[in-house]
Amino acid sequence: MLKIYQRLWQVTWAEQWQYRANTLMYLLYWLVSPVVYLSVWTTIARSQGSVSGLTANDFVIYYMTLLIIDQLTSDITIYNFASKVQDGTLSNDLIRPIHPMLTTTLVNNMAFKVLTLLALLPVWGVLWFLFQPDFTGVTWQGILLVIPAVVLGFLINFLLNAALTCVAFWTTRIWALHEFFMALGTLFSGQFVPLTLMPPLIQSIARFLPFQLTKYFLIELILGRLSPSDIVQGYLMGVFWLVVSLLLFRWAWRNGVKKFSAVGA
Amino acid sequence: MPQSAAITVEKLSKTYQVSEREGGFSAAVRSFFKRTYRDVRAVDTVSFQIEPSEVVGFLGPNGAGKTTTLKMLSGLLHPTGGQARVLGYTPWELKREYLSSMTLVMGQRNRLSWDIPAADSFLLNQAIYRLPDADFKRTLAELDELLDLKEIIKKPVRNLSLGERMKCELAAGLLHRPKVLFLDEPTIGLDITAQVRIREFLKEYNRRSGATILLTSHYMADVTALCERVIIIHQGKLKYDGGLNDLARKIAPFKLIGVRLGDSAAHDLSRYGKPAQADEESEMSFIEVRADQVTLVTARLLADLPVHDITITDPPIESVIEQAFNG
């Protein structure tokens, strides 16, 4: 089994490397919005000292951490997979004795991640130089604690997106659904602003949704802003959503493939 | 008053500069700093004249310069030398009057948008070519009569078969009733029925409208069905300009006989004619035989050898031309 992943890695890495120019451009999209919000909030924080207790530096380190966390937990399953379902080429994958999503697509995700992170590093260095952030709140314990949480966050994101992609077995309107899911994500994950600045209602909804587990929770964890009970609560929530997303994905995959082969596409 | 020629080409030439590069990384780096160029003469001082309402086949092996010539005549390419007049215009000036009176249809390229029905693309063309409603409807009705378009132009183009799509492509190119048609491989990839259909259409269209047609094709049948006159170019140079019948007699007065033999013993077919390339898939061996001796040779083959299968075909147009100019 490991051998399969190793081989897959070699192939997908080579593939992704072919698309490196595209990847770089893709990164531009990811970059601009956090930098814009960073600028907006630091301007406000500077003009009045702080915003709800957050200083300008707090915003700088929040959005700079967001850039990396975003890459670590990002998922490109739908871009990879939906077209295969729609044009029927998935048949080629289905007749192979490995699970297409849990092998090829997963490894593809990883290869993309490594490539974008490599490209992000120099950019991040430039941002460091430009914004002069103060990361003294970050501790080794924080970093060690965040690693399993990042894995958890990525797995949840991957499985949820995989389940969502399976909807392509039933409808062609998969991209609208994807956009809707993304819109929910930007609202509840802490992508716009640190969730503490959101209206209380949204904050309390966000706490129970999986989105903040892929961004806000991880950022706060690494920046050392969470109490032990917050951390435990976050991890419990993570395990809960991992189980839910796993079940969702299993259900969607099984029924989707059944539907797919019934049509004989 | 003598009618002037529809197309006049005088010493038309096109030279491309091709950057040369060897494979490998270091070569790539070197070429980044210092490119070496090589001149390729795609079309080399070609001259000919085509009269109004003539249908002329434009032949030559791949890379002979056919498409380049068509592109220059339609105005897409600037020549590096020589002159051309089509309907009195210099094509590459891209005058609107000129563009409105000619068309270029390329079998391998799509003019129509994939996502919308051809009928909608036709409407766009009507606007672009400024066709009055009445004319547009009349032309469309006529094209429908010839090509049976009614149903297929309502479907999005992506759902059409290759043959149906080619019909629509042709129709789209003809809506403005061009006086000159440049057709580059209009039947490529189509099945035999569709090829025949397109051929018949072009013939009828030419008869009705009196349009001048210059077409390239890999299918000898296209040429024999449509053109009385052919122009052959090879390596950019004009090699033949004249009647089709003369060409066959002069250059390729032979047919190909293919046989599949029952035993694997090595029979010497060269006794019967000049051996040509064998087709490994069907296990057929071919020989070239002069046209007037085909019956004789066939009879001898059948009598002498354990023949399982036999075919008699025209030599492919490529090999006719190869034979004429290389052999």
Place this chain on the structure above:
Amino acid sequence: MKNTLCLIKVFLQVNLQMSLAYRADTVINLLLNLMWLGWELLSLSIIFSNTKTLGGWGVGELITLLGVFRLVNTLMAALLWPATEKFNASVRDGSMDYTLLQPANSLFLVTFARITVWRIWDLVLAVILVVAGTFMSGAGTSPLSLLYFVVLTLSGVLIIYSLWVVLIALTFWFTKFDNNVTILAALLDAGRYPSTVYPAWLRIIVTFVVPIALATTVPVQALRGELGGQQVLIFLAVSAASLLVASQVWKYGIRQYSGASS
């Protein structure tokens, strides 16, 4: 001119039929669009629940800015992005040849190749935002600054359009340049907020390199009465010049295309 309008009409007609054929998708897209607008307004309300001004700008002015931003955004989403997609495909598969052989301005044909018609609704929303924002900021909007605002928005849009033309024309030289407009698309987001709050380097980028701010921040600055007639004239001249440059680049691009392709 009459013919151009007629052409645009047919282009719209055909594209309208297309969106009618995909009615459900159109409705879904509309709803999603409204949802994003809600998010944008929410983030504005979060900002202004924490502060009274953003870099000296009030909430009304930011709503106007959001309106102008969405105007530019709509232009991109309804016209330029679909056109880019089609253009890149047509250079790749060679059907660009046909576009060049049609008796109409090729740049015009490329620009209006495909129109996402339902986005007209977005234009209406944008105008509503602009009007509402202007009323909210209340005093200080003279008829003259309104005129400046309209003129500057138009000239800003033209400048961005010119940049787009240059970017896609580059494809004529580098045929495999599918990412030609990414830089424009990526930086567009920066138009949502006044460029004056950005750090200097980002402000320079969105003003001079990818001049999103010229179509978003600058017109609203005029509305705030920060710009005089002389500056407005300069912007007008710049937009005329950039349009001229763009059409020349396009012309050279076409010449390059017909000189090199085989």
